[in-house]
Amino acid sequence: MPRKKQYAVNRHKKWVCPYFGWDGAEFLKGKCGRPAFPNRTYANEYMNKYCAGCWEKCTLAEYWNTYMEEL
Numbered sequence: 001m002p003r004k005k006q007y008a009v010n011r012h013k014k015w016v017c018p019y020f021g022w023d024g025a026e027f028l029k030g031k032c033g034r035p036a037f038p039n040r041t042y043a044n045e046y047m048n049k050y051c052a053g054c055w056e057k058c059t060l061a062e063y064w065n066t067y068m069e070e071l
Contacts, residue, residue, distance in 0.1 A: 013047070017055035019064055023047060032060035
């Protein structure tokens, strides 16, 4: 049985999102949850736009901030 390829966090990106945890083949994990994507291309687009970019505009981060304020 072939082994599943493991993906590591891209150490060359500057992760700016304070909620980012790590990324996998077609998903990422952070304090906000673990969204899944149809393939690595879409996962990279999302991470470049939000996790390593404008994380303040990410709906996951927005809802997490709201949740934390209500505690």
